[in-house]
Amino acid sequence: xxxxxxxxxxxxxxxxHRSTPPPAWQPRTDPAPLxxxxxxxxxxxxxxxxxxxxxLLLRLYAELVRGRRFNAQxxxxxxxxxxxxxxxSTGQEACEVAAALVLQEQDWLFPSYRDTxxxxxxxxxxxxxxxxxxxxxHTGYDPREHRIAPLSTPLATQLPxxxxxxxxxxxxxxxxxxxxxxxxxxxxxxxxxxxxxxxxVWNAPVVFLxxxxxxxxxxxxxxQTAAPSLAHKAVGYGMPGxxxxxxxxxxxxxxxxxxxxxxxSGGGPTLIEAVTYxxxxxxxxxxxxRYRGDAEVEAWRAHDPVRLLEHELTERGMLDENGIREAxxxxxxxxxxxxxxxxxxxxxxxxxxxxxxxxxxxSQLREQAAQLRAxxxxxxxxxxxxxxQGEAR
Amino acid sequence: MTTVAAxxxxxxxxAKPATMAQALQRAMRDAMAEDPTVHVLGEDVGALxxxxxxxxxxxxxxxxDRCTDTPLAEAGILGTAVGMAMYGLRPVVEMQFDAFAYPxxxxxxxxxAKMRNRTRGALPMPIxxxxxxxxxxxxxxxxxDSSEAYYMATPGLHVVTPATVDDAYxxxxxxxxxxxxxxxxxxxxxxxxxxxxxxxxxxTVEPIGRAVVRRTGRSATLxxxxxxxxxxxxxxxxxxxxxxxxxxxxLRSLVPFDDETVVASVRRTGRAVVVHESNGxxxxxxxxxxxxxxxxxHHLEAPVLRVAGFDIPYPPPMLEQHHLPxxxxxxxxxxxxxxxxxx
Ligand SMILES: Cc1ncc(C[n+]2csc(CCOP(=O)(O)OP(=O)(O)O)c2C)c(N)n1
Numbered sequence: 001x002x003x004x005x006x007x008x009x010x011x012x013x014x015x016x017h018r019s020t021p022p023p024a025w026q027p028r029t030d031p032a033p034l035x036x037x038x039x040x041x042x043x044x045x046x047x048x049x050x051x052x053x054x055x056l057l058l059r060l061y062a063e064l065v066r067g068r069r070f071n072a073q074x075x076x077x078x079x080x081x082x083x084x085x086x087x088x089s090t091g092q093e094a095c096e097v098a099a100a101l102v103l104q105e106q107d108w109l110f111p112s113y114r115d116t117x118x119x120x121x122x123x124x125x126x127x128x129x130x131x132x133x134x135x136x137x138h139t140g141y142d143p144r145e146h147r148i149a150p151l152s153t154p155l156a157t158q159l160p161x162x163x164x165x166x167x168x169x170x171x172x173x174x175x176x177x178x179x180x181x182x183x184x185x186x187x188x189x190x191x192x193x194x195x196x197x198x199x200x201v202w203n204a205p206v207v208f209l210x211x212x213x214x215x216x217x218x219x220x221x222x223x224q225t226a227a228p229s230l231a232h233k234a235v236g237y238g239m240p241g242x243x244x245x246x247x248x249x250x251x252x253x254x255x256x257x258x259x260x261x262x263x264x265s266g267g268g269p270t271l272i273e274a275v276t277y278x279x280x281x282x283x284x285x286x287x288x289x290r291y292r293g294d295a296e297v298e299a300w301r302a303h304d305p306v307r308l309l310e311h312e313l314t315e316r317g318m319l320d321e322n323g324i325r326e327a328x329x330x331x332x333x334x335x336x337x338x339x340x341x342x343x344x345x346x347x348x349x350x351x352x353x354x355x356x357x358x359x360x361x362x363s364q365l366r367e368q369a370a371q372l373r374a375x376x377x378x379x380x381x382x383x384x385x386x387x388x389q390g391e392a393r
Numbered sequence: 394m395t396t397v398a399a400x401x402x403x404x405x406x407x408a409k410p411a412t413m414a415q416a417l418q419r420a421m422r423d424a425m426a427e428d429p430t431v432h433v434l435g436e437d438v439g440a441l442x443x444x445x446x447x448x449x450x451x452x453x454x455x456x457x458d459r460c461t462d463t464p465l466a467e468a469g470i471l472g473t474a475v476g477m478a479m480y481g482l483r484p485v486v487e488m489q490f491d492a493f494a495y496p497x498x499x500x501x502x503x504x505x506a507k508m509r510n511r512t513r514g515a516l517p518m519p520i521x522x523x524x525x526x527x528x529x530x531x532x533x534x535x536x537x538d539s540s541e542a543y544y545m546a547t548p549g550l551h552v553v554t555p556a557t558v559d560d561a562y563x564x565x566x567x568x569x570x571x572x573x574x575x576x577x578x579x580x581x582x583x584x585x586x587x588x589x590x591x592x593x594x595x596x597t598v599e600p601i602g603r604a605v606v607r608r609t610g611r612s613a614t615l616x617x618x619x620x621x622x623x624x625x626x627x628x629x630x631x632x633x634x635x636x637x638x639x640x641x642x643x644l645r646s647l648v649p650f651d652d653e654t655v656v657a658s659v660r661r662t663g664r665a666v667v668v669h670e671s672n673g674x675x676x677x678x679x680x681x682x683x684x685x686x687x688x689x690x691h692h693l694e695a696p697v698l699r700v701a702g703f704d705i706p707y708p709p710p711m712l713e714q715h716h717l718p719x720x721x722x723x724x725x726x727x728x729x730x731x732x733x734x735x736x
């Protein structure tokens with residue numbers, strides 16, 4: 001056998017000197033920096049705020065106030081039994097609102113179950129957005145019409161959908177970006193990994209926004225991952241990871257906008273981690289005192305997304321007492337309309353349960369639909385068979 | 394459907410596919426040529442043409458955007474197919490082997506099967522999920538599962554399995570054309586079964602959901618599908634010597650289930666044996682036997698029997714012949730159909 005410097009067998013422990021690297025090894029080079037910064041990106045209270053578009057700031061503020069009010073109203077609706085459950089995003093409104101505002105009309109939003117606000121801020125009728133939680137149907141809107149995928153309850157499963165859609169749009173030559181939302185817990189799911197990997201390999205125009213709100217129900221981030229940050233996970237896939245203060249609405253908007261621009265111009269996917277906090281419990285059914293202390297919650301309240309932006313706007317003279325009151329009144333009016341509409345009983349047709357299983361009903365479903373129809377007809381008939389009539393049996 | 398059938402007839406005359414694998418390949422090729430929204434994706438489906446060569450030549454002919462080698466991730470393959478379908482494409486997904494489709498179960502059950510329903514019909518999922526399934530090819534573990542019961546138990550999916558070269562073409566065309574998700578189970582031990590497809594006979598597109606009587610008879614009905622069809626046909630031949638004239642029904646589609654054909658047959662013969670190689674307990678045979686009993690009770694001369702694989706994880710290849718129901722087990726069941734109430 002010919003002796004070659006790359007194939008010498010040395011006794012264990014010996015240093016092997018290779019004259020050249022093995023031919024298969026080619027390190028990847030990527031022009032975009034992949035590692036996130038050490039500190040979350042901030043706009044409010046920094047010099048960057050000077051560049052912020054005043055109109056955008058006011059828009060963000062109005063939407064934050066409405067979002068905060070929406071969360072309160074929806075939570076109240078659970079107490080009245082109008083909603084089966086509501087996962088509040090109080091504290092996370094900056095992420096929700098920025099995610100909705102950063103997209104163009106033709107773009108797609110892939111929300112997870114907590115993202116009602118993002119969906120509403122994108123322009124969807126709130127009652128349609130709440131259908132799932134009220135329980136009259138799973139998805140209360142036509143996703144294609146609004147370019148909003150159904151709110152996904154199984155965690156992270158919507159992420160590969162976003163990749164597939166963005167990929168399909170790009171194959172067609174359409175200018176479409178998909179923005180997918182996921183929680184910190186969701187990043188541990190296999191689908192998160194598979195979606196990011198596909199997105200990077202396919203160079204799909206997708207942006208992943210992780211709302212790291214500290215907990216997956218009760219489990220803190222430290223038990224979810226040993227990574228330095230969730231944004232670091234991007235590096236292994238070959239896409240840029242970005243870390244942003246998730247309570248700083250203009251900062252989230254800026255980072256998202258940059259990622260969306262990159263995706264739109266063929267630069268591929270980005271993973272963004274927004275560091276935020278869930279002020280309310282996981283849902284109205286959860287007891288958050290079992291896994292976290294008041295001091296922690298209070299500390300985060302001091303970094304409240306609505307107050308942060310309000311402070312900036314008042315400092316700049318763009319907002320005064322009147323403006324604050326007007327925004328609150330607008331939000332109250334929205335909440336009142338929502339309450340009234342949610343108090344109306346939804347109209348349900350039981351036969352709908354068979355209507356959308358297949359394009360054409362199978363013979364099995366036709367039989368079962370006939371059975372339900374008969375049951376409904378029987379129960380709708382006047383009760384003329386009252387007991388004690390002594391009918392012949 | 395008419396246009397599909399017409400093209401199918403044309404191309405079938407031009408080509409002479411001889412095996413089931415080739416008929417499947419031709420079905421995809423014809424569908425892709427006819428409809429630019431049809432995309433094939435999966436592991437090794439490109440240059441290699443799939444480990445069974447079923448996608449052979451598709452990448453070369455249609456390019457890598459239409460026939461795509463994906464990363465090795467089944468949930469990712471099916472999950473991205475969901476997004477592609479949302480955007481108007483018709484993905485045809487290959488799962489490399491039956492037991493390797495399991496990572497994609499979450500996508501299949503929570504999204505593929507339910508998306509139409511969740512969105513009141515706004516987002517149909519015209520996805521075909523091709524799964525080579527079943528044993529008999531000497532595969533090592535995780536290469537021989539019969540997973541049809543899992544799929545059958547999930548409302549929203551069609552579950553189809555061809556047993557002949559003709560049906561392989563016809564049913565795959567129908568599956569790809571379907572606006573609903575179809576789990577298309579390919580009996581891998583029939584991939585190389587040859588030549589029933591004569592180029593003169595025009596290939597037809599079979600509507601999904603119809604069973605077919607492969608052999609008429611008067612003594613009893615064998616209800617079967619996929620890889621067990623050949624076993625049943627052989628058993629029916631052998632039974633002649635015993636004076637039994639067996640009818641063989643090939644289901645072709647497990648969901649929807651063709652009650653009509655099965656019931657008509659069993660009412661004629663008065664006796665039925667369900668034959669499949671997947672596990673008996675909790676398996677398709679239980680459902681089928683129950684349906685037959687509910688509809689044919691007064692016509693039955695004996696209980697509906699099942700001949701199925703044992704209730705064991707699929708055995709190692711050198712023992713698989715003991716697990717797979719063969720002709721003898723079918724004939725034993727047929728003998729037991731000469732049932733008397735006190736026996
Ligand atoms: C696949 C899956 N497993 C478990 C659950 C139950 N579950 C609902 S929410 C939740 C925690 C999610 O945490 P995270 O991803 O951080 O999102 P957040 O609730 O903080 O918005 C869990 C475990 C689920 N919905 N889906």
